[in-house]
Amino acid sequence: MRILRLLVSLFLVESLFASGSEIELKSIDTVVAIGGRVHLSMLHTSDQSSFFAGKIALERDKRSDDLSVSARESRIWLKTKTATEYGVLRTLVEIDFLGVKGGSTSKNDYYPRLRHAFVELGGFGIGQTNSSFNSIVALDTISFPMDDTLVRQSLIRYTYDTKLFSYDISIEEPEITLLDQNSSKIITKDNLPYDFVLRARYYPLWGELGIAFLSRKILQENLVESTKDSKYGYGVNASGRIKTFGLDDIRFNAHYGEGSGRYIAYGAFSEGAISPNGEITLNPVYGGHLGYRHFWNQKLRSTVAFSYVAADNNLDILQTELHKVTKESYATQINLLWVPVKNLLTGVEYAWAKREVENGESGRASFLNLILRYDF
Amino acid sequence: MFFRYLMLMTLLFLLSGCVNKEHDNSRAVEHMIQSQKLRLLMRELDMVVYERQKSELDRDKMRKRYMLSLGETLKKLSADVESMPESDLGLKLRQEDVLEYKKYAKRLTQKADEIYNLAQKYEFEELNQKLEDVKVSCNACHKQFRKEP
Numbered sequence: 001m002r003i004l005r006l007l008v009s010l011f012l013v014e015s016l017f018a019s020g021s022e023i024e025l026k027s028i029d030t031v032v033a034i035g036g037r038v039h040l041s042m043l044h045t046s047d048q049s050s051f052f053a054g055k056i057a058l059e060r061d062k063r064s065d066d067l068s069v070s071a072r073e074s075r076i077w078l079k080t081k082t083a084t085e086y087g088v089l090r091t092l093v094e095i096d097f098l099g100v101k102g103g104s105t106s107k108n109d110y111y112p113r114l115r116h117a118f119v120e121l122g123g124f125g126i127g128q129t130n131s132s133f134n135s136i137v138a139l140d141t142i143s144f145p146m147d148d149t150l151v152r153q154s155l156i157r158y159t160y161d162t163k164l165f166s167y168d169i170s171i172e173e174p175e176i177t178l179l180d181q182n183s184s185k186i187i188t189k190d191n192l193p194y195d196f197v198l199r200a201r202y203y204p205l206w207g208e209l210g211i212a213f214l215s216r217k218i219l220q221e222n223l224v225e226s227t228k229d230s231k232y233g234y235g236v237n238a239s240g241r242i243k244t245f246g247l248d249d250i251r252f253n254a255h256y257g258e259g260s261g262r263y264i265a266y267g268a269f270s271e272g273a274i275s276p277n278g279e280i281t282l283n284p285v286y287g288g289h290l291g292y293r294h295f296w297n298q299k300l301r302s303t304v305a306f307s308y309v310a311a312d313n314n315l316d317i318l319q320t321e322l323h324k325v326t327k328e329s330y331a332t333q334i335n336l337l338w339v340p341v342k343n344l345l346t347g348v349e350y351a352w353a354k355r356e357v358e359n360g361e362s363g364r365a366s367f368l369n370l371i372l373r374y375d376f
Numbered sequence: 377m378f379f380r381y382l383m384l385m386t387l388l389f390l391l392s393g394c395v396n397k398e399h400d401n402s403r404a405v406e407h408m409i410q411s412q413k414l415r416l417l418m419r420e421l422d423m424v425v426y427e428r429q430k431s432e433l434d435r436d437k438m439r440k441r442y443m444l445s446l447g448e449t450l451k452k453l454s455a456d457v458e459s460m461p462e463s464d465l466g467l468k469l470r471q472e473d474v475l476e477y478k479k480y481a482k483r484l485t486q487k488a489d490e491i492y493n494l495a496q497k498y499e500f501e502e503l504n505q506k507l508e509d510v511k512v513s514c515n516a517c518h519k520q521f522r523k524e525p
Contacts, residue, residue, distance in 0.1 A: 077432050129433070138427070163444075205413075339426075345426060
């Protein structure tokens with residue numbers, strides 16, 4: 001019946017038109033919008049490293065230069081909005097092609113990956129989307145900063161908006177990663193208590209600021225035979241941007257947490273370590289970035305940024321394979337981005353990064369990234 | 377942005393002091409500031425598409441906030457227009473000119489309300505047309521009433 005109603009609704013489409021860059025289908029009470037992005041990236045790396053805090057190759061693993069060209073960051077989304085008695089009901093489903101990669105020497109079969117599947121009504125939101133703990137402002141760079149705080153996961157969120165502030169409270173999917181004495185990452189299965197996030201955002205005329213608090217329980221049961229332990233983990237993430245002259249701005253982020261490892265730097269760090277007798281010790285993880293964005297003119301802009309991230313790993317527990325455990329990473333990025341026509345972005349970015357691991361070894365890499373992107 | 381306004385205010389204040397100590401042009405200055413703010417807001421709205429690590433729903437919320445700010449700025453502009461002293465408007469106005477002038481102010485308030493309502497409903501597709509209407513209205517008003525320097 002519902003399917004029938006939907007079909008009827010679609011046949012009763014009132015108008016079909018392009019709004020800005022997206023295509024909208026309008027029925028009597030629902031607007032369906034389809035959009036996306038075509039993103040072509042050409043990346044040259046000095047040693048086949050990836051520009052992530054935990055993936056910069058160590059000197060011992062040095063390899064030759066590499067040039068890769070990919071359209072995997074292209075994405076498609078579909079969103080709807082429906083007027084209801086409780087306000088506007090909004091939904092979003094979005095995929096990109098950064099899933100499993102297959103056969104880059106022949107067909108470049110990049111599999112779709114779910115980014116967002118989220119529904120919002122009357123301040124409540126449910127589904128998979130960006131964590132409330134994420135930074136509210138990101139650098140205007142092509143690659144991510146070393147300390148990037150970005151997690152997408154299932155969550156239930158309530159948001160209360162005022163003219164200048166937004167307040168969020170959410171419970172989110174828990175995942176726990178711990179390092180054993182051989183520095184191997186273990187994902188525990190005993191993660192029933194949900195991660196809890198409180199966030200406040202402030203939107204003055206001179207910029208935007210956000211601060212988020214994460215609270216979580218890190219526990220293990222029988223990970224080591226007949227043992228059980230738990231610790232309270234937390235994190236604080238502050239981010240924002242301050243407008244300076246014209247459209248120029250300063251963007252920043254600072255993070256500190258114990259047991260918040262997976263929320264920062266794309267899995268470069270763990271929540272903590274587990275001793276041979278099953279005892280958990282949490283790792284302090286901290287970092288930040290600072291960037292300045294300058295507009296040369298309305299179509300040309302640049303960002304210069306520095307980012308740093310580190311962890312105090314428990315070396316009393318971690319005994320071997322310490323080259324697998326990242327101690328700190330830092331990077332600088334500088335770019336030039338050009339918007340020749342609306343929604344078409346092209347540009348080049350140079351980045352340099354260094355990583356040090358817990359046995360004292362390190363690695364350095366440089367990256368040159370060219371992109372062509374069109375948002376439709 | 378704040379420093380820019382501060383500098384602009386200071387400069388205009390000093391200039392006004394040099395030219396005519398008796399003449400109060402604070403409304404005209406405020407009008408200029410709000411116009412500049414409006415332009416920046418419109419430009420920032422265009423830049424939302426490039427904001428990274430936001431979902432489309434987050435971007436729409438950003439657009440909504442910018443639209444609400446646009447509406448608010450337009451209302452301030454309208455208030456400044458309405459209370460602008462005749463001495464800032466060029467030639468001596470006839471009664472019908474004054475009425476015509478007030479109409480422009482009312483039209484701005486009306487557009488501000490329309491933009492505010494569109495924002496509340498996440499209806500961004502009509503914004504460009506509304507802003508075009510504002511532009512036409514502003515240009516017509518300036519052509520008819522702005523005192524040439």
